[in-house]
Amino acid sequence: MTRFAVHYSYGPEEQQAQHRPEHRAYLSSLLEQGSLLASGPYTDDAAAGALLIVEAEDSAAVQALLDQDPMMIHGVVTAHEIREWNVVLGSVGS
Numbered sequence: 001m002t003r004f005a006v007h008y009s010y011g012p013e014e015q016q017a018q019h020r021p022e023h024r025a026y027l028s029s030l031l032e033q034g035s036l037l038a039s040g041p042y043t044d045d046a047a048a049g050a051l052l053i054v055e056a057e058d059s060a061a062v063q064a065l066l067d068q069d070p071m072m073i074h075g076v077v078t079a080h081e082i083r084e085w086n087v088v089l090g091s092v093g094s
Contacts, residue, residue, distance in 0.1 A: 001055045002084055003092065004062045009079040010048040022070040035065060037092045053092050059084070
Protein backbone atom coordinates (compact mmCIF):
# COMPACT_ATOMS: atom_id res chain seq x y z
CA MET A 1 0.00 0.00 0.00
CA THR A 2 1.09 3.53 -0.74
CA ARG A 3 0.34 6.73 1.12
CA PHE A 4 -1.07 9.76 -0.66
CA ALA A 5 -1.55 13.37 0.36
CA VAL A 6 -4.75 14.83 -1.05
CA HIS A 7 -5.33 18.58 -1.14
CA TYR A 8 -8.91 19.82 -1.43
CA SER A 9 -9.89 23.38 -2.38
CA TYR A 10 -13.41 24.29 -1.26
CA GLY A 11 -16.12 26.55 -2.64
CA PRO A 12 -18.39 28.85 -0.59
CA GLU A 13 -18.72 28.29 3.16
CA GLU A 14 -22.50 27.85 2.98
CA GLN A 15 -22.03 24.89 0.60
CA GLN A 16 -19.37 23.44 2.88
CA ALA A 17 -21.66 23.72 5.90
CA GLN A 18 -24.57 22.14 4.04
CA HIS A 19 -22.62 19.00 3.09
CA ARG A 20 -20.13 18.79 6.00
CA PRO A 21 -22.10 16.26 8.13
CA GLU A 22 -22.43 13.78 5.25
CA HIS A 23 -18.78 14.42 4.25
CA ARG A 24 -17.53 13.72 7.76
CA ALA A 25 -19.64 10.58 8.03
CA TYR A 26 -18.15 9.34 4.76
CA LEU A 27 -14.59 10.13 5.90
CA SER A 28 -15.30 8.36 9.21
CA SER A 29 -16.25 5.23 7.25
CA LEU A 30 -12.95 5.45 5.33
CA LEU A 31 -11.09 5.81 8.64
CA GLU A 32 -12.80 2.69 10.00
CA GLN A 33 -11.87 0.79 6.81
CA GLY A 34 -8.23 1.87 7.16
CA SER A 35 -8.13 3.82 3.88
CA LEU A 36 -8.06 7.24 5.53
CA LEU A 37 -5.24 7.85 7.99
CA ALA A 38 -5.90 11.51 8.82
CA SER A 39 -7.86 14.49 7.55
CA GLY A 40 -8.81 18.00 8.48
CA PRO A 41 -9.35 21.53 7.21
CA TYR A 42 -6.64 24.14 6.90
CA THR A 43 -7.07 26.81 9.58
CA ASP A 44 -4.97 29.65 8.19
CA ASP A 45 -6.24 32.70 6.33
CA ALA A 46 -5.59 31.22 2.88
CA ALA A 47 -8.38 29.88 0.65
CA ALA A 48 -10.59 27.21 2.24
CA GLY A 49 -9.37 23.67 1.85
CA ALA A 50 -8.34 20.47 3.58
CA LEU A 51 -5.63 17.83 3.68
CA LEU A 52 -6.39 14.11 3.63
CA ILE A 53 -3.80 11.36 4.09
CA VAL A 54 -4.98 8.22 2.32
CA GLU A 55 -3.52 4.75 1.97
CA ALA A 56 -4.35 2.90 -1.27
CA GLU A 57 -2.90 0.73 -4.02
CA ASP A 58 -2.51 3.62 -6.47
CA SER A 59 -3.78 7.09 -7.31
CA ALA A 60 -6.69 5.64 -9.29
CA ALA A 61 -7.91 3.90 -6.13
CA VAL A 62 -7.61 7.21 -4.24
CA GLN A 63 -9.63 8.96 -6.95
CA ALA A 64 -12.31 6.27 -6.70
CA LEU A 65 -12.63 6.99 -2.97
CA LEU A 66 -12.76 10.75 -3.55
CA ASP A 67 -15.43 10.35 -6.21
CA GLN A 68 -17.77 9.03 -3.49
CA ASP A 69 -17.14 11.94 -1.09
CA PRO A 70 -20.29 14.06 -0.75
CA MET A 71 -18.17 17.22 -1.01
CA MET A 72 -17.02 16.03 -4.44
CA ILE A 73 -20.45 14.79 -5.51
CA HIS A 74 -22.09 18.13 -4.70
CA GLY A 75 -19.34 20.25 -6.27
CA VAL A 76 -18.07 21.77 -3.02
CA VAL A 77 -14.54 20.63 -3.85
CA THR A 78 -13.55 23.03 -6.60
CA ALA A 79 -10.10 21.48 -7.17
CA HIS A 80 -8.08 18.63 -5.75
CA GLU A 81 -4.61 17.20 -6.08
CA ILE A 82 -3.45 13.67 -5.28
CA ARG A 83 0.25 13.23 -4.59
CA GLU A 84 2.16 10.11 -3.58
CA TRP A 85 3.69 10.79 -0.17
CA ASN A 86 6.63 9.14 1.55
CA VAL A 87 6.82 9.49 5.34
CA VAL A 88 10.52 9.85 6.19
CA LEU A 89 10.29 11.14 9.77
CA GLY A 90 7.41 10.63 12.16
CA SER A 91 4.44 8.44 11.48
CA VAL A 92 0.92 8.59 10.12
CA GLY A 93 -0.80 5.29 10.61
CA SER A 94 1.18 2.10 10.96
